[in-house]
Amino acid sequence: MTLDDATFEQIVTAYYEPLYRFAFSLVQRESDARDLTQDTFAQLGRKSHQVQEQAKVKSWLFTTLYRAFVDSHRWKTRYPHVEADDAVNEMPAVTADAGDRLDAETALQALKEVPEVFRVPLTLFYLDQHSYLEIAEILGVPVGTVMSRISRGRAMLRQLMEDRPRNLISFDKLKRSVVL
Amino acid sequence: MNSEEAKRLLEVFRAGGADMEDPRFAEALLQTERDRELGRWFEDQRRFDQQFAEGVKTISVPTDLRDSILAQRKVVRFSRWAQWRARAAVAASFVVLAVGGGVLATNKPAQFTEFRAELIDQAWDGGAHLDFESSDPKKIQRWLVQNDASASFSLPDGLKDAHLIGCKLVETDGLRVPMLCLTDGTRHMHLFLVDGLQLAHMPASDKPDFEKCGVWRTASWQQGGTTYVLTGMKYQTFVNKFRKGGRWTMSG
Structure with a gap:
């Protein structure tokens, strides 16, 4: 892909916000999220030849950012044998009214508490920039795994929202129930 | 497609979202009309997801981030151009010295x-x-x-x-x-x-x-x-x- 200044600016304008939000959800710190986002666009400047067509640039940006995060945080070392699907029967039941008690700030706070293995696909899902097939490509996992993680992550969010006012269940306990 | 299959697929459905062109979603949505329990579940999930999607979009993006990214590209481009010029200058100097018999x-x-x-x-x-x-x-x-x-x-x-x-x-x-x-x-x-x-x-x-x-x-x-x-x-x-x-x- 040829990347002249006008095209680069167009791409930055289109994607810097969702990319930053994704970065923030990964690192939880503004300065680190900024660096990840800037580094990703810097890489685009250097490696635009890797992107075969402009339609693929969005996925390339998210994939590159995610890989940079994984490399820098040794994500796989921290979570060496994540098998979220094994936890299917341990997830809390879904109740009908949890969603009614949400506001954006609470939602964001709850999302932060979800373990990374679920938070990453969930954030990509809620950013609504990619199909679930593309999310699987970005994360480098099978489509079925993405679907499961979104489903389990959502169930954890619901449980968080259910328990938050009463503080009846520590979320650490919920996290321990997932095989990490 | 039965209700169980539809439910599994609709777990990753976003109204108006990136998957709208996937024909399997149309089939799954039809199933929510046939199965009222599935329909209620789906509506609840959509409400829940909508609020979380709004939550994610409230992550504030630094106002100067876009300009910083664009400024960074200019710096990098300047640096590369300068490196190329420097290499060219060194190469030219080398040629001149070699021709003059004084290889440095x-x-x-x-x-x-x-x-x-x-x-x-x-x-x-x-x-x-x-x-x-x-x-x-x-x-x-x-x-x-x-x-x-x-x-x-x-x-x-x-x-x-x-x-x-x-x-x-x-x-x-x-x-x-x-x-x-x-x-x-x-x-x-x-x-x-x-x-x-x-x-x-x-x-x-x-x-x-x-x-x-x-x-x-x-x-x-x-x-x-x-x-x-x-x-x-x-x-x-x-x-x-x-x-x-x-x-x-x-x-x-």
Whole structure:
């Protein structure tokens, strides 16, 4: 892909916000999220030849950012044998009214508490920039795994929202129930 | 498609979202009309997801991020163009010397980028991190004088708030270069001070040369005959601390 200044600016304008939000959800710190986002666009400047067509640039940006995060945080070392699907029967039941008690700030706070293995696909899902097939490509996992993680992550969010006012269940306990 | 299959698929459905062209969703949505229980579940999930999607979109994006990204590209492009020019200049010089019968053989770095890389390599050669520890600039200057090194530097305004830890003398290319070790409270920085350096493509005083050198982010500039090379900070930290209103303030 040829990347002249006008095209680069167009791409930055289109994607810097969702990319930053994704970065923030990964690192939880503004300065680190900024660096990840800037580094990703810097890489685009250097490696635009890797992107075969402009339609693929969005996925390339998210994939590159995610890989940079994984490399820098040794994500796989921290979570060496994540098998979220094994936890299917341990997830809390879904109740009908949890969603009614949400506001954006609470939602964001709850999302932060979800373990990374679920938070990453969930954030990509809620950013609504990619199909679930593309999310699987970005994360480098099978489509079925993405679907499961979104489903389990959502169930954890619901449980968080259910328990938050009463503080009846520590979320650490919920996290321990997932095989990490 | 039965209700169970539809439910599994609808777990990743977003109304008006990125999957709308997937025909399987249309089939799953039809099933929500046939199965009322599935329909209720689906409506509840949509409400829940909508609020979380709004939550994610409330993550505030720094207002100057876009400009920083675009400015960074200009710096990188400038640097690459300058490197190409420097290489071309070196190549041209070589040809002229060869034609004149005076082929020059030297191991000295021909351009600033090479010198900077050597400097940073030498600074992290596995030896002691610091030769002298002190948070007092005067004591550090005195130590440098005692060790026959240049001590005529002044700490740039942008680093006035940083805390000095000590210094080291880095020997490279026949020069003894003072390296100050500082911290801004969270990050560890090294500032190299080189007097009278004359190489191809030196950094300017008003256009800092931002570059990644190995694992280090670097910013280099000149002031009063001294070349400063700062390493250990991230792009954004450089931009926030030293560029205000789009202008480089470190050497102004």
